Amino acid sequence: MANNTLESTQKLSFDQFKQEVLKDYKTAVISRECSLLGRREVLTGKAKFGIFGGGKEVPQLAMAKAFQKGDWRSGYYRDQTFMMAIGEFNPRHFFASLYAHADIEADSFSAGRQMNGHFCVHTVNNDGTWKNLTEQYNVSSDISPTGGQMPRLLGLAEASKKFKNISALHELSHLSKQGNEIAWGTIGNASTSEGLFFETINAAGVLQVPMVISIWDDGYGISVPAEYQTTKQSISEILKGFQRDEKNKGYEIFVVQGWNYSQLIDVYQRAAKIAREEHVPVLIHVTELTQPQGHSTSGSHERYKSEERMLWEKEFDCLVKMREWIENFELTDENGDVLRFCEDIKELESLEEEAKTEVREAKKDALNALLEPILKERTELVKILEKIAPLSEHKVSLDKVKRELMQIEEPIRKNILDTARRAVMYLRDENEEVKTSLQKWVINYKAQQKKKYNTHLYSELPNNATNIEAIAPVYSEESKLVDARVVLRDNFDAILNKYNEVLIFGEDSGAIGDVNQGLEGLQQKYGIERVYDTGIREATIIGQGIGLAMRGLRPIAEIQYLDYIFYATQVLTDDLATLRYRTFGKQRAPLIVRTRGHRLEGIWHSGSQMGSLINLLQGMYILVPRNMTKAAGFYNTLLKSDEPAVLIENLNGYRLKERMPVNLGEFTTPIGLVETIKEGQDLTIVSYGSTLKLVEEASKDLSSVGIDVEIIDAQSLLPFDIKHDVVKSLKKTNRLAVVDEDIPGGASAYLFEHIVNKQNGYLYLDSKPITITAKAHRPAYGTDGDYFSKPSVNDIFEGIYKMMHEAYPAKFEPLY
Numbered sequence: 001m002a003n004n005t006l007e008s009t010q011k012l013s014f015d016q017f018k019q020e021v022l023k024d025y026k027t028a029v030i031s032r033e034c035s036l037l038g039r040r041e042v043l044t045g046k047a048k049f050g051i052f053g054g055g056k057e058v059p060q061l062a063m064a065k066a067f068q069k070g071d072w073r074s075g076y077y078r079d080q081t082f083m084m085a086i087g088e089f090n091p092r093h094f095f096a097s098l099y100a101h102a103d104i105e106a107d108s109f110s111a112g113r114q115m116n117g118h119f120c121v122h123t124v125n126n127d128g129t130w131k132n133l134t135e136q137y138n139v140s141s142d143i144s145p146t147g148g149q150m151p152r153l154l155g156l157a158e159a160s161k162k163f164k165n166i167s168a169l170h171e172l173s174h175l176s177k178q179g180n181e182i183a184w185g186t187i188g189n190a191s192t193s194e195g196l197f198f199e200t201i202n203a204a205g206v207l208q209v210p211m212v213i214s215i216w217d218d219g220y221g222i223s224v225p226a227e228y229q230t231t232k233q234s235i236s237e238i239l240k241g242f243q244r245d246e247k248n249k250g251y252e253i254f255v256v257q258g259w260n261y262s263q264l265i266d267v268y269q270r271a272a273k274i275a276r277e278e279h280v281p282v283l284i285h286v287t288e289l290t291q292p293q294g295h296s297t298s299g300s301h302e303r304y305k306s307e308e309r310m311l312w313e314k315e316f317d318c319l320v321k322m323r324e325w326i327e328n329f330e331l332t333d334e335n336g337d338v339l340r341f342c343e344d345i346k347e348l349e350s351l352e353e354e355a356k357t358e359v360r361e362a363k364k365d366a367l368n369a370l371l372e373p374i375l376k377e378r379t380e381l382v383k384i385l386e387k388i389a390p391l392s393e394h395k396v397s398l399d400k401v402k403r404e405l406m407q408i409e410e411p412i413r414k415n416i417l418d419t420a421r422r423a424v425m426y427l428r429d430e431n432e433e434v435k436t437s438l439q440k441w442v443i444n445y446k447a448q449q450k451k452k453y454n455t456h457l458y459s460e461l462p463n464n465a466t467n468i469e470a471i472a473p474v475y476s477e478e479s480k481l482v483d484a485r486v487v488l489r490d491n492f493d494a495i496l497n498k499y500n501e502v503l504i505f506g507e508d509s510g511a512i513g514d515v516n517q518g519l520e521g522l523q524q525k526y527g528i529e530r531v532y533d534t535g536i537r538e539a540t541i542i543g544q545g546i547g548l549a550m551r552g553l554r555p556i557a558e559i560q561y562l563d564y565i566f567y568a569t570q571v572l573t574d575d576l577a578t579l580r581y582r583t584f585g586k587q588r589a590p591l592i593v594r595t596r597g598h599r600l601e602g603i604w605h606s607g608s609q610m611g612s613l614i615n616l617l618q619g620m621y622i623l624v625p626r627n628m629t630k631a632a633g634f635y636n637t638l639l640k641s642d643e644p645a646v647l648i649e650n651l652n653g654y655r656l657k658e659r660m661p662v663n664l665g666e667f668t669t670p671i672g673l674v675e676t677i678k679e680g681q682d683l684t685i686v687s688y689g690s691t692l693k694l695v696e697e698a699s700k701d702l703s704s705v706g707i708d709v710e711i712i713d714a715q716s717l718l719p720f721d722i723k724h725d726v727v728k729s730l731k732k733t734n735r736l737a738v739v740d741e742d743i744p745g746g747a748s749a750y751l752f753e754h755i756v757n758k759q760n761g762y763l764y765l766d767s768k769p770i771t772i773t774a775k776a777h778r779p780a781y782g783t784d785g786d787y788f789s790k791p792s793v794n795d796i797f798e799g800i801y802k803m804m805h806e807a808y809p810a811k812f813e814p815l816y
């Protein structure tokens, strides 16, 4: 009896094992079938472009087994099998995203905004609250730039360390189980050539964070083989120096063949244990992978792979190898019985057939679901056209465009709207009765599409940063005049005290309290986990911030000087600024980037390239406070909201005197509002940052010659003047000058366009509006270099005077 029980338990567990293996195999077959059919859909024109996970299925099954709820992934476009194995992706969804189905229910990754293969799991609810991240598999939204997943991965991993080490965070049990979570990265072999990869690897080794990075090595990066990508053609070989030993902390490094299912499972379990329990980063180099269909639908790999390589890829295809392993697997139990996964090959064949049918059905369903609403919309339009045509002089043309639209077998919305807009063009001079219904339909249809394609650049929730009310700084009788950096420092103190989730870090931000002492003493007060130094590595400082913010913390990442933000600009523009948009608002990373600029000193310390930031960082706020009280207020505002921003403090303002408010941590500077800092009648000057001081000085000279200017501080460049206050000033002065220290055509052109066009400022101008900016080159060093490169008080005076002279030549004699 006892023996029988033992036997049945063993059988049961073998049975479970067998079911697990077969389920995995089926997932892999489904995934492969998706890749094959997906390619066909693109080649037959049903989808635009496809990039798939073929040849990388098996290691992803192993990774999925070690991946626990609460864990995070930051990876790339090959991970479809992993996504299926964790249950966050299925064939129907696969085709919906391939067809760019613009509906978040159909394509939950991006509502059709991203190419296929860019995965994501929602982390925020519709009301903006965090989901319980410990009870779900977390997948940070992918981006296309190779290696772009790495900086964020660092922050995702670092967050576990923070949740573990900062006891005040333990109560945030919906975000983390005291740091038990691993951040899993995936990257292609060729993408490890990117600087971001190496920067992240080094930083994670320094920080000792629970990160497991898998390198899917198929020997190529599109057509370029490993010999042109990687020294010694092996990333694990050249990273050996990172291996930890008795003396030094470092990495655990594994190398494993990508087709070896049982070995992969073993390696992934071991890797997870090390990362999860010891908080040690692990690198798994998964070799001998293939690309059975080539890189993407844009080309065929026969062009660059040798016949020998093609043959090898067929033989070592991980799916083929897994099938062989299943077929050949035998285990003899204690009774001498031989246990197998499949007694009959037909079992496998029928499993494969089932998988294929499932994929084919899913494809049909996804296409129908995509087309159904579009066909309805077409019918709606056609009905209107049919009603109008008999009444119109353009019946022939209307019938023609309608016929052409109806002939399209699988129409898209562009076809429908194009038809409607052409019809509006034909009807332009016909009477209301004929055209009104169509015009209304077009306006309404456009508005609907806008929701699909043009939303979620910024938060659409009530706590959007521009909705945070202004709270003025309050001063008491005792409020002293202090060095402005002290206002900033004491406000950071209040912030750290008020929000346990706030972490501040950067180069020299910790021990010395930043290069300008804005964080003086705060590491000592709040500990090394909350205010800390980083290496010199701007891109991953930002990545760290993104990952921390995605996990519900409130990082303030410091870039020491604005001119060095360009090392991190790729991460900011491609990852952070697009995150909300590309996930249809389903993920967020409210990172605050603190930096300092406007210093007017030399080629790499001018801190004035605002135009470049405005162009690249749509989706973030760009704030340029003129003093430290304003800056402190902006930090307070941002913390009440949950959106990312860059805040540029005034480098030459730290030692100027400001009064210390009593409501530190509470007062706010509103975002998107300008402030009039001097009223005047003759001309409006809009400026920001440290140039304002020059403008104020020039205004005194101008006043002495009888010119009374109004000065407006832009304060916030993105967004700029949402209440259109500048145009109100123009209605009074009828003249406009925009002054800044960026290049000609930089931020000044952006402000100018807003005022003159968007605010219809041109209606009120009596003179040609001007910009006064720096020269096109980077500023030369030193005081003279500055004087001859950047706008000076003289330049501002003369520019404005010239305008007034042109308007009133008799009153203002020419200067030269």
Ligand SMILES: Cc1ncc(C[n+]2csc(CCOP(=O)(O)OP(=O)(O)O)c2C)c(N)n1
Binding pocket: 078, 144, 145, 146, 187, 188, 189, 190, 191, 192, 216, 218, 220, 221, 222, 295
């Ligand atoms: C920054 C950047 N450069 C170039 C590309 C174009 N590109 C897309 S995938 C790819 C090759 C990547 O190869 P690998 O990392 O080995 O991944 P695999 O596709 O082989 O899995 C390239 C060059 C890109 N997406 N991003």
Ligand SMILES: [Mg+2]
Binding pocket: 188, 189, 190, 216, 217, 218, 219, 220, 221, 222
């Ligand atoms: Mg590759």
